[in-house]
Amino acid sequence: MRFLRIRASNTPRDPGASMALLEEVMDPPLDPGYTSWTASRRAAGMPGSTGSRTVLLFVSMLVLGFLISVAAQTLRTPDPAAASTRDELRTRIEATSQRGDEYVEHIATLRQEISSLEAAQAQPATEQVAGEQAALQAGATPVVGEGVVLTLNDPPLSADSEEGDRVLARDLQVIVNGLWAHGAEAIAINEQRLTSTSTIRFAGEAIVVDLRGLARPYVVQAIGPQEALAAELRSGATGNYLGELQSDFNIVVQLTPEDELTVPAGSRLSTRIATVPDTDATTEDAP
Numbered sequence: 001m002r003f004l005r006i007r008a009s010n011t012p013r014d015p016g017a018s019m020a021l022l023e024e025v026m027d028p029p030l031d032p033g034y035t036s037w038t039a040s041r042r043a044a045g046m047p048g049s050t051g052s053r054t055v056l057l058f059v060s061m062l063v064l065g066f067l068i069s070v071a072a073q074t075l076r077t078p079d080p081a082a083a084s085t086r087d088e089l090r091t092r093i094e095a096t097s098q099r100g101d102e103y104v105e106h107i108a109t110l111r112q113e114i115s116s117l118e119a120a121q122a123q124p125a126t127e128q129v130a131g132e133q134a135a136l137q138a139g140a141t142p143v144v145g146e147g148v149v150l151t152l153n154d155p156p157l158s159a160d161s162e163e164g165d166r167v168l169a170r171d172l173q174v175i176v177n178g179l180w181a182h183g184a185e186a187i188a189i190n191e192q193r194l195t196s197t198s199t200i201r202f203a204g205e206a207i208v209v210d211l212r213g214l215a216r217p218y219v220v221q222a223i224g225p226q227e228a229l230a231a232e233l234r235s236g237a238t239g240n241y242l243g244e245l246q247s248d249f250n251i252v253v254q255l256t257p258e259d260e261l262t263v264p265a266g267s268r269l270s271t272r273i274a275t276v277p278d279t280d281a282t283t284e285d286a287p
Helices: 017-026 032-043 052-076 080-120 125-138 169-181 226-235 237-249 279-285
Strands: 143-153 186-189 200-203 206-209 218-223 252-263
Touching (some): 143 169, 169 206, 169 226, 226 237, 226 252
Antiparallel strands (some): 143 218
């Protein structure tokens, strides 16, 4: 390795010489082209610079500031037409939701009347049991029993939140299919009973079950073998899916086993095939 030595000189150095480079950096001279142009104007008896450039810069800045202020004011001023449209849509949504709730209450009243009429009518035990079993399978009657309650909710909004960080319709579909496969007898999402004809889908940014929009949090009630359902949601294929929702999308998941749950009857049921029973034959066959 080589070392360079600097020999000391007895010649005294000018203190100002060491500051020449620093002064050149801190106080640079004018551009040579600008200096020559100014000198030529002064040689011709004209001033070194004109004030037009300063005036032009001032006018440009004034116009730019005016345009920015107008744009900001335009963006800040609410659009009356848009506000009126939002209010109208909100009113229609509230009215439709209220009408739907009234229909649900009316359906429940009619079901009670049907149950009273069926109880008052003398029917063979086998037909009565078959009718009750068919109503249970179709979701026409409430179900009470042990089961689990699974609550899903979107993560709190933050600067790191992404558009996909929320509960989707397909998430509920996967969960419901897993519960059916492991012995669930009745399932409801936010008090909406699921039947063989139920649909879970997206409508815009809302999750819809049987044409009824759901609000967060999404509460899934499932009646069936409690241990089997809880095990599936904790460590089964559905549990692994829930774990991915928590780790990848910050979805809030809460599982609660319940010894007694009540799943309501379905609100959107329709009769596709029906026949009128032969009353005379039924009466003759009755003991």
